[in-house]
Amino acid sequence: MPDPPGQLLFGDLLALARARWIRAMAVRLEALGFDDYRRSDALVLRGLRRGEVPLGSLSATLGLTRQGARKVVSGLVERGYAHVVVSSEDSRCRFVQLTPTGRVYAGAVVSTLRALHDEVVAGVDADDVAGAYSVLEFVKGGFGVSSTPRIFDVATNGES
Secondary structure, three states, rough: OOOOOOOOOHHOOOOOOOHHHHHHHHHHHHHHHOOOOOOHHHHHHHHHOOOEEHHHHHHHHHHOOOOHHHHHHHHHOOOOEEEEOOOOOOOOOEEEEEOOOHHHHHHHHHHHHHHHHHHHHHHHOOOHHHHHHHHHHHHHHHHHHHOOOOOOOHOOOOOO
16 A cells, blocks of 8 residues: 555654654643653553562563563652662562652653543544554554565555
8 A cells, every 4th residue: 555645654753643642741841840741651651659569570561671671660769759769578679669759750640641642532533542542552552463474666665
């Protein structure tokens, strides 16, 4: 299928939309007194609001390696939003907990996230929102079961 004339490819549009979403989150949170929003904050803070979370389980939640999840947690700790507690039963187990400041920040992040979500839902046809969810779930799932990359011929402009 040739590229639609004058339109971005899906991946480009997705990247631009994600960048705008993150920027909107940062601007709104800065107005609330939090000038240090990071793109991973929304997902991890929503999980931590429910209580302490094993550090090891955050890698699956965030879709990161264990090292990547530790880096996200380190960022929260450095900014005073979380701390890591060693299990009293097993010194190898570590749990992440929000600090009082982290709970306030998490509340601001979640309310900002909800406000942006509500703006999208109010501004776009319900069927289009449902379709967008389907596409994003497909992309998030890793393009189905196949891990084989699609091979294309450069001479045909990407068409196979």
